Amino acid sequence: MTVKPMQTPVFLVGYAKQLEISVKKIMADRQQVVEPRLWDAMSYALLAGGKRVRPALVMACFKACGGTNESLAMPAAVSIECMHTYSLIHDDLPCMDDDDLRRGNPTCHKKFDEATAVLAADALQTLAFELLSDMDVSADTSLALLRRLAIAAGAQGMVGGQMMDMRAEAAGIHNVLEVERIHLHKTGALIRYSCEAGALLAGANEKELHACSRYGEAVGLLFQIADDILDATATSEDLGKSAGKDEAQNKATYVSIEGLQRARELAENLRAIALEACDNLLEKGEDLQALADYILERGQ
Numbered sequence: 001m002t003v004k005p006m007q008t009p010v011f012l013v014g015y016a017k018q019l020e021i022s023v024k025k026i027m028a029d030r031q032q033v034v035e036p037r038l039w040d041a042m043s044y045a046l047l048a049g050g051k052r053v054r055p056a057l058v059m060a061c062f063k064a065c066g067g068t069n070e071s072l073a074m075p076a077a078v079s080i081e082c083m084h085t086y087s088l089i090h091d092d093l094p095c096m097d098d099d100d101l102r103r104g105n106p107t108c109h110k111k112f113d114e115a116t117a118v119l120a121a122d123a124l125q126t127l128a129f130e131l132l133s134d135m136d137v138s139a140d141t142s143l144a145l146l147r148r149l150a151i152a153a154g155a156q157g158m159v160g161g162q163m164m165d166m167r168a169e170a171a172g173i174h175n176v177l178e179v180e181r182i183h184l185h186k187t188g189a190l191i192r193y194s195c196e197a198g199a200l201l202a203g204a205n206e207k208e209l210h211a212c213s214r215y216g217e218a219v220g221l222l223f224q225i226a227d228d229i230l231d232a233t234a235t236s237e238d239l240g241k242s243a244g245k246d247e248a249q250n251k252a253t254y255v256s257i258e259g260l261q262r263a264r265e266l267a268e269n270l271r272a273i274a275l276e277a278c279d280n281l282l283e284k285g286e287d288l289q290a291l292a293d294y295i296l297e298r299g300q
Contacts, residue, residue: 007294008051008294009287009290009291009294011056011060011287011290012051012052012053012056012291012294015052015055015056015059015060015077016051016052016055016056018059018070018074019052019055019074019077019078019081020047022074022075022077022078023046023047023078023081024047026078026127026131027039027042027043027046027047034123037112037116038116038119038120038123040112041108041111041112041116041117041119041120042120042123042124042127044108044111044112044120045085045088045089045108045120045121045124046081046082046085046124048102048103048105049103049104049105050103052081053191053223053291053295054077054080054081054084054190054191054194055077055078055080055081055194056077056291057191057194057195057198057216057219057288057291058073058076058077058080058194058195058197058198058201059073059074059077059198060198060285060287060288060291061194061195061196061197061198061199061202061212061215061216061281061285061288062198062199062201062202063198063202063282063287064198064199064202064208064212064278064281064282064283064285064287064288065198065199065202065203065204065208065209065212065281065282066202066203066204066208066282067198067201067202067203072135072136072137072201073197073198073201073202075131075132075134075135076131076132076135076145076197076198076201078131079127079128079129079131079132079149080128080149080190080193080194080197082124082125082127082128082131083124083125083128083149083153083190084190085121085124086121086122086124086125086128087121087153087158087162087190088102089107089108089109089117089118089120089121089124090118090121090162091162092107092108092109092117093109093114093117093118094109094114096162096166108120108121125153128149128153129146129149129150132145132146132149133146137201141200141201144200145197145200145201148193148196148197148200149193149197151189152189152190152192152193153189153190153193156185156189157185157189157190157193158185158186158187158189158190160185160186161182161183161184161185161186161187161188161189162186164181164182164185164186165182165186165251165252168182168251168252169251169252172252173252173257175257176254176257176258178252179252179253179254179257180221182252183220183221183224184217184220184221186224187220187221187223187224187227188216188217188220188221188223188224189220190220191216191219191220191223192213192216192217192220193216194216195212195213195215195216195219196209196212196213196216198212199212199213207280208280208281210280211277211278211279211280211281211285212277212281214273214277215274215277215278215285215288215292218270218271218273218274218277218292219270219274219291219292219295221270222267222270222271222274222292222295222296223295224254225254225263225266225267225270226267226295226296226298228253228254228255228256228263229254229255229260229263229264229267229298230298231253231255232253232255232260233260254266267296268296271292271293271295271296274288274289274292275289275292
């Protein structure tokens, strides 16, 4: 099938443009001190497009918790995009998901080579922490951001989730709770962190931070279910990456375990949880509500 056109939220488009400008400046500042081929590979992966959902979540939660100076939060937004891009480069490698296409372009290891792709991903991961450490915030806030990102991205979060996913491919999973556990780590951890980072930078109170964290957890799972549905129903041209790979690789997904209709019902439930969390945020987190609606629409 062909995916129906979706109206991208205006704020998401705006933050994506701001991010692009910031990424180009950050990479330009480092061009003279980074080996040229490595710099090319890092820039290629970072500037390959995409909706920039995670950086937008940083900015939207910053705003929803009372933050006003967006330039203060932008380095954290770029940081999470560096971390996310590192994960995509690794995910596409032959030893992982073995994909040739990402965001409609050749994957990093196809554009360059496997070794260069691995090193570019390594460099982007460490750049994420460098950007956080350079932010003009208090030592306590800086430490909280660094620690939370390390946990969300590492063995207790995204990397651990990738390992669970690989093990599930080999062993087979027939339980939706195990699928949820995988994706709370593999996809959800960085999305939840993005929301918490925006809240922390805005000086959120405990109720606001909890609301952002709860929203991020719900949207993280919603995002994954939408991806599972799209992988099963859309074309590679629509997705900008290879479609149908979950089934071909025997991946445990919401669709493979619960079926398409039940997966869509679960997505609706998660959207409702995300919207409820927004009740404790300024203006009920209007941008966050719009994003939850948009993510749900992707998988319909």
